[in-house]
Amino acid sequence: xxxxxxxxxxxxxxxxxxxxxxxxxxxxxxxxxxxxxxxxxxxxxxxxxxxxxxxxxxxxxxxxxxxxxxxxxxxxxxxxxxxxxxxxxxxxxxxxxxxxxxxxxxxxxxxxxxxxxxxxxxxxxxxxxxxxxxxxxxxxxxxxxxxxxxxxxxxxxxxxxxxxxxxxxxxxxxxxxxxxxxxxxx
Numbered sequence: 001x002x003x004x005x006x007x008x009x010x011x012x013x014x015x016x017x018x019x020x021x022x023x024x025x026x027x028x029x030x031x032x033x034x035x036x037x038x039x040x041x042x043x044x045x046x047x048x049x050x051x052x053x054x055x056x057x058x059x060x061x062x063x064x065x066x067x068x069x070x071x072x073x074x075x076x077x078x079x080x081x082x083x084x085x086x087x088x089x090x091x092x093x094x095x096x097x098x099x100x101x102x103x104x105x106x107x108x109x110x111x112x113x114x115x116x117x118x119x120x121x122x123x124x125x126x127x128x129x130x131x132x133x134x135x136x137x138x139x140x141x142x143x144x145x146x147x148x149x150x151x152x153x154x155x156x157x158x159x160x161x162x163x164x165x166x167x168x169x170x171x172x173x174x175x176x177x178x179x180x181x182x183x184x185x186x
Contacts, residue, residue, distance in 0.1 A: 019079030033073035042128035049121035077148035113182040118172030129164035
């Protein structure tokens with residue numbers, strides 16, 4: 001038996017957080033995990049465009065963590081949740097850092113800012129990086145509004161945006177695409 005995708009419970013502009021509390025769909029928690037979902041979708045596009053087995057393995061790992069982050073953000077921190085939810089670990093941030101270091105070993109030294117681009121996969125990865133930064137800003141803003149967001153979640157998003165930047169360069173590198181340095185007009 002399949003379940004219905006539509007419930008009609010959100011037809012008046014509200015939805016439920018994990019824990020059962022209803023909030024407006026414009027609530028910052030909904031905006032934050034919606035942005036994580038958008039990021040996850042862009043990462044899926046990068047994966048499809050890149051078509052590299054190694055990169056696919058890395059991106060699938062990240063997509064899994066993004067579902068974890070989405071579940072954290074979708075949970076009402078003031079309610080006890082009966083179901084077991086996944087969580088982030090310091091090792092997840094360390095994994096990103098290790099990946100950045102590994103990719104940087106084969107990349108040419110960066111001597112200036114580079115223009116987003118290179119090829120379609122790299123360009124889409126730049127978009128994902130920007131969405132990641134927006135998600136990070138939303139989560140930092142939530143903390144500023146006294147909404148609970150674990151510090152580790154923000155640290156992960158910060159490192160993920162760095163990872164995605166290096167991945168953009170790596171994708172260009174493995175596809176022999178040119179990196180175009182930004183030259184400031186003086």
